[in-house]
Amino acid sequence: MEANKSMVKLVAFLIILASCFQSLTARDLETEVSDGLNVLQLHDLSQSFCPGLETWPELLGTPAKFAKQIIQKENPKLTNVETLLNGSAFTEDLRCHRVRLFVNLLDIVVQTPKVG
Secondary structure (H helix, E strand, C coil), X not given: CHHHHHHHHHHHHHHHHHXXXXXXXXXXXXXXXXXXXEEEEECCCCCCCCCCCCECHHHCCCEHHHHHHHHHHHCXXXXXXXXXXXXXXXXCCCCCCEEEEEECCCCEECCCCEEC
């Protein structure tokens, strides 16, 4: 019985750990040929084509309602500021009019809000 509890704890830990990492997909890679060698390079995904302010690291740890007001004030082009519980499933498509606020159970922002 103790072994089952340990196994459940281990599986839960690994799931939480895995959710901390961003997946690397083939579309994020670029192949470059140099001296006959294929070199895989990551695209610089930090640069976007969306207008206006794109990230708000200063809003980490703030209530979601307050963060939403600040984001909408600083970038009026955003029409969709949505709140999601941290760890929830979401689409990874890029939308220049959207910011997702990832919050904990107390509705506190736990990830840097960014356009996308």
